[in-house]
Amino acid sequence: MNPSESSERTPMSGPNTNYDPVEVSALDPANIDGAVQDALSAIAAAASLDELKAVRIAHQGEKSPLALANREIGALPPSAKAEAGKRVGHARGRVGQAVTARQTELEAERDARILVDERVDVTVPALRREPGSRHPIELVAQRLVDAFVGMGWEVAEGPELESEWLNFDALNLGPDHPARQMQDTFFLDPVDSGLVLRTQTSPVQIRTMLEQEPPIYVVAPGKVFRTDDLDATHTPVFHQIECLAIDKGLTMAHLRGALDAFVRIMFGEETRTRVRANYFPFTEPSMETDFLCFACHGEETWGTAEPCRTCGGSGWIELGGSGMVNRKVLRTCGIDPEVYSGFAFGLGIERALQLRHGVRGMHEIVEGDVRFSQQFGMGV
Amino acid sequence: MRLPLSWLAEYTDLAPGTRGADVAASLVRVGLEEEDLHGGDITGPLVVGRVLSFELEPQKNGKTIRWCTVDVGQNGQMLTEGKHQEIVCGAHNFEVGDLVVCVLPGAVLPGGFVISARKTYGHVSNGMICAEDEIGLGEDHEGIIVLSRLLGEEKAATLQPGDDAIALLGLGEETVETNVTPDRGYCFSVRGLAREYWHAQGSPEGGYRDPADVVTPPAGVGGYAVELKDDSPIEGNDGCDRYVARIVRGIDPTRPSPAWMTKRLTQMGMRPISLAVDVTNYVMLAVGQPLHAFDVERLSGSIVVRRARAGESLTTLDDVERTLHADDLLITDGGERPLAIAGVMGGASSEVSETTTDVLIEAAHFDPTTVARSSRRHRLITEASKRFERGVDPKVTAAAAQLAVDLLVAHGGGTVDAGVTDVDRTTDRTAYLLDVTEPARIVGVDYPRERVVRILRDLGCVVEESRDGADDTHVLVTPPSWRPDLVDAPDYAEEVARIDGYNNIPSITPTPSDGRGLTHARKARRVVADALAGAGLTEVLSYPFVSEDLADHLMLPADDDRRNAVRLANPLSEERPLLRTSILATLVDTLRRNVARGRKDVAIYELGLVFRPGGPVGTAPVPGVAARPDAETLERLYAAVPAQPRRAGILATGQAEQAGWWGPGRPADWSDMVAAVETVAAALAVPVAVANDPAHAPWHPGRCARITLVDGTLVGHAGELHPKVVAALDLPARTVAAEFDVDVLVAASAEPVQARPFSTFPPALTDIALLVGSDVAAADVEAALRSGAGEWLETVVLFDVYEGERIEAGHRSLAYRLTFRAPDRTLTTDEVNRFRDAAVAAAASATGAVQR
Incomplete structure (x- = not known):
């Protein structure tokens, strides 16, 4: 239905003050009802916001039948105005409400359609640049450092190219000590320069004790060097982390407490340690620590069809050496062993990485194949 | 050190049914680490066999096998088929007639390895001829066991095909192997290990029987003359402080060692040789005292223990002629002819032989340091040196000699000389x-x-x-x-x-009271590492060893400090004797390895120390260890350690951004490297400046950025590698790189950032296009704009660079957007125009820029 059709049925009347509103055709109730019905049908039929706009102009606009009827009211005698005004106003209100309702409906439909139209396949690749990642050796070291720092320890560090005295002599490893022969050391040229690539992170302990007053609680992560060829279990360049505590009244019980904290951090709350005597020149008494295998939880699978791959079947995993700092070492560092005692322990970070993350060999750790680091992201 | 259970049972009370694993566990409890368990896990038939014949049969896989017929006595195929055993063997170290060890079908070898007749190389092999490792006797897998070599001809002569080899080799019995730490020399003996086992059982009264608890005759007249003449003791310790010599004469040299002794030696991993030698080894294993047997016939004078003289040499038992060093302690004949390097190895000339009838047993106590040095100097680690180095009981000397002469007499006949030599200068331990x-x-x-x-x-x-x-x-x-x-x-x-x-020992968590957390440096270094990873780079680690020609490949100038590298005296490979002076020096290998593995797009970084001695390496002092070195010595000690700055290296090749549904990719270029360094600096909130650096190896002279702090301190370089470097190092074309000093950035970030206020009034934007010479750096233009624009300039953005037909040749157009903002009001157009003009004027005077 269009506006011209409806205007045919409601021909324009001139103003006439003497006529009864019912006799003014535009104000005839039937005509008004008709106009309302026409408008409502047109509104309902509007299929789009554009069509609705046209309907609105036709049925609500200045030239719409109801607008024209409204204009006729002015010509009525005052007695008739109220009734006619009420009738027209009511009619216009109905049309207005219907337009608004349809408008809302159509807008909702449009909005919904836009969302459908804008749909994409979000499963196509989104990363235009491969994300970077950290090396897990650094991440494991960081994790251990953080745990100890959380317990109030501090971090110490020292050079990788180190004096022989700090790497050996000061640690009670004299030139003829059998243990000094066990370590395959990279010496600098000329050999009498007294410089080596450090074979352990322990010289950091000496530096710390020489430079700081007790109490000392430090953790020293770092790179160390031995003249081993690369194979599944050896690498000439690897990483250790060492802890040193010097204070009044420290005993092997504190050492064990620190070791327990250490393994819980790395391998979970379930684990525990067992300790036995061992020998290291820089500690006396010395201690070797095993911890309960986190994979088989200490179940002995030795000699069975499937021995535990993590611990080899014994139920325990060797952690590393430790002990009470040798009094000779304390004296060398100017610390009075009558007043202070202390302990030290350390372990290989490669080994911790291998155990904790199931890294099988040493090659992937040292080769720098990006696929290895990428598995670990930015934190482990 | 090994410990057969039966031997342990001689010196301690071993409860019936005790297994090797139990003994190992006991020893672990007292600190003796378990190394291995041998024996006890074999079920026969494992028998002595005599090789009757074999045929060589070449195989398709290149191997030649031996198809053998072996006499195994009344066993195996002889019982079932009435013929000799037929066995395929891959080893070639035996001859027809040799006595070997055969494992026959039905047997179970260590590790649960069940033996059955099986088809292999076109034959049915009825068992195996065994190598040492297969039956848990040793590590050797070079060839099969030939019993005359393992047990000696004499012993082998007594064997018959079909004899039980399990009993013969002591395989039925378990032997525990433990690791002995350097402080426990006494545990290199069954005596010591038995004592430890006894301790592990709670040291029950009477439960330990010391094998050295034997009656020894006192030293007296008539003993062989021995003189201890050490005129240059090491660190004041006499090289030899005790020397016992005993002589047994009239031994029958044809008498073999008793079976129980050869079995034990075999269990201990030693080879029986001859009675005299076996006895010295057996006693050494029993009580830990290394002994030496001299052929008395071959001695002419008294035994003199002295230091070696210049020019002396000795051919040792292993047939190596060794030039002696003045620190070597020698056993000499009459003070002249060297007979042995004390505590290390004897000489060939005085060795006991198959005709020796008169034997002098030496039981001496040598200084650990002296022996350790000789052992190291001559690269000779022997059973004797191992023990002396760790300390041998100076009181067991005479007992050990007594045990040895008793065994010689018992099994070789002969008589002991009445004369006993015991030169004893040992001192008692103080309480x-x-x-x-x-x-x-x-x-x-x-x-x-x-x-x-x-x-x-x-x-x-x-x-x-x-x-x-x-x-x-x-x-x-x-x-x-x-x-x-x-x-x-x-x-x-x-x-x-x-x-x-x-x-x-209980577990008490120590509680330090005043931890200050991570240092700024460590926190900052993590920011650096994380920022680089966040920028899409993957962290790797590389070995710091580099070749001598690397500096040339990197095109480092002759006077470049990076040529000043530290050299290793004993590098793993002679091809890489130097330590890196830059991270890129070793990171290139890692890049190449990734590319070689088929990866085209690689973006990696490494953080680490480099070694910059800055000149010849000095000599670090070696102060004493009795007390803290004085301040001056420590100063020299620290100063002697070459500088080791911490640096970061970055390398990238291939696509920085991948091609995909969004369009083409973007190759990594010089700007990614500059951006990476700038990203790190921004992560640390450290402002940096970038300049063109036309002369810094190993970069492309036209594509190298020099990055500095605003005060001019060098941070590092970034850009594209020089094409010649790329070629010399076999890198992908257009490889880009950056390297910077992490320590510099860390130090620059140490002060807390001071916040600047910022305005909330609307910004005023104005664009300008400047025509500059092509050689004018954009960074200089920007700096000039900034200097001229006044304090309310907020940002300068270079949003377009144009070079081409529309402008004068040799020039380029730089289009900038300047943003101004006042702290307290909205700027007027006039003001903004004035600032803009001032900025342009500054750029004009500094760089010759002309506004277009």
Whole structure:
């Protein structure tokens, strides 16, 4: 239905003050009802916001039948105005409400359609640049450092190219000590320069004790060097982390407490340690620590069809050496062993990485194949 | 060190049914780490066989096998088929007639390996001829066991095909192998290990029988003349402080060693050789005293122990002629002819032979340092040197000699000379005044006084009440002669803890009170590492070893400090004797490896130390260790250690951004490298400046950025590598790189960032296009704009660079958007125009820029 059709049925009347509103055709109730019905049908039929706009102009606009009827009211005698005004106003209100309702409906439909139209396949690749990642050796070291720092320890560090005295002599490893022969050391040229690539992170302990007053609680992560060829279990360049505590009244019980904290951090709350005597020149008494295998939880699978791959079947995993700092070492560092005692322990970070993350060999750790680091992201 | 259970049972009470694993577990409890278990896990038939014949049969895989017929006595195929055993063997170290060890079908070898007749190489092989490792006898897998070589001709002559090889080789019995730490030399003997086992059982009364507890005759007249003449002791210790010599004459050289002895030697991993040698080895294993047997016939004068002289040499038992060093301690014949390097190895000339009838047994005590140095100098680690280096019991000498002569007489006949030589200069150990509460203070377990005293006595210490008797917290402890490692309180504390049980030590978490968290440097370094990873780079680690020609490949100028590298005296590979002076030096290998593995797009970084001696390497002092070195010495010590700055290296090749549904990719270029360094600097909130650097190897002279702090301190370089470097190092074309000094950035970020206020009024934007010479750096133009634009300039953005037909040749157009903002009001157009003009004027005067 269009506006011209409806205007045919409601021909324009001139103003006439003497006529009864019912006799003014535009104000005839039937005509008004008709106009309302026409408008409502047109509104309902509007299929789009554009069509609705046209309907609105036709049925609500200045030239719409109801607008024209409204204009006729002015010509009525005052007695008739109220009734006619009420009738027209009511009619216009109905049309207005219907337009608004349809408008809302159509807008909702449009909005919904836009969302459908804008749909994409979000499963196509989104990363235009491969994300970077950290090396897990650094991440494991960081994790251990953080745990100890959380317990109030501090971090110490020292050079990788180190004096022989700090790497050996000061640690009670004299030139003829059998243990000094066990370590395959990279010496600098000329050999009498007294410089080596450090074979352990322990010289950091000496530096710390020489430079700081007790109490000392430090953790020293770092790179160390031995003249081993690369194979599944050896690498000439690897990483250790060492802890040193010097204070009044420290005993092997504190050492064990620190070791327990250490393994819980790395391998979970379930684990525990067992300790036995061992020998290291820089500690006396010395201690070797095993911890309960986190994979088989200490179940002995030795000699069975499937021995535990993590611990080899014994139920325990060797952690590393430790002990009470040798009094000779304390004296060398100017610390009075009558007043202070202390302990030290350390372990290989490669080994911790291998155990904790199931890294099988040493090659992937040292080769720098990006696929290895990428598995670990930015934190482990 | 190995420990056969039957031998252990001789010296201790071994409960019936005790297994090797139980013994190993006991020893672990007292600190002797288990290395291995041998024997006890074989089920026969494992028999002696004689090789009757074999045919060589070449195989398709290149191997040649031997198709053997072996006489195994009344066993195997002889019983079932009435013929000799037919076995395929891959080894070639035997001949027809040799006695070998055969494992026959039905047997089970160590590791649960079940033997059955099986088809292989076109034959049915009825078992195997065994190598040492297959039956758990040793590590050797070079060839199969030939019994005449393993047990000696004499012993082999007594064997018959079909004899049980399990009993013969002692394989039916378990042998525990333990690792002996350097402080426990006494555990290189069954005597010592048995003692430890006894301790692990709680040291029951009478439960340990010391094999060295034998009666020895006193030294007297008639002994072989021995003189100890060490005129240059090392560190004041005589090279030899005890020398016992005993002579047995009239031994029948054809008599073999008794079976029980050869079996034990085999179990211990040693080869039986001859009675005299076997006896010395057996006694050494029993009580830990290395012995040497000299052929008396081959001695002409007295035995003189002295240091070597210049120019002397000795051909040792292993047939190597060794030039001797003045520190080597020698056993000499009459003071002249060297007979042996003391405590290390004997000489060939005085060796006992198959005709030796008169034997001189040497049991001596040598200084550990002297032996250690000789052993190291001559690269000779022997059973003797291993023990002397770690300390041999100086009181067991005479007993060991007695045990040896007794065995020689018993099994070789002959008689012992009445004369006994025992030159004894050993001194008794002095008593140590031990505070009995000290073990508790060190260990953290409250050991009662009686417990401490009891443990020390069990260990063999003599414990006496303190002299004045009134002080019951102190006792006088004299350690046993075999424990040179027991010196002061911590040593005794360890023993108390060890015997009482390390697992009795409680666990107390230490609680430091004033930790200050991570240092700024460590935090900042993490920011650097994380920022680089966040920028899409993957962290890797590389070895710091580089080749000598790398500096040339990197095109480093002759005077470049990076050519000043530290050299290793003993590099792993002679091809890489130097330590890196830059990270890129070793990171290139990692890039190449990734590319070689088929990866085209690689973006990696490494953080690490580089070694910059800055000149010839000096000599680090080696102060004494008795006390803290003085300040000046420490200063020199620290100063002698070359500088090791911490640097970061970055390398990238291939696509920085991948091609995909969004369009083409973007190759990594010089700007990614500059951006990476800028990203790190921004992550640390450190402002940096970038300049073109036309001369910094190994970069492309036209594509290298020099990055500095705003005060001019060098941070590093970034850009594209020089094409010649790329070619020399076999890198992908257009590889880009950056390297910077992490320490510089870390230091620059140390001060807390001071916040600047910012305005909330609307910004005013204005665009300008400047025509500049092509050689004018954009960074300079920007700096000039900034300097001229006044304080309300907020940002300068270079949004377009144009070079081409529309402008004058040799020039380029730089289009900038300047943003201004005042702190307190909205700027007027006039103001903004004025600022803009001032900025342009500054750029014009600084760089010749002309506004377009």
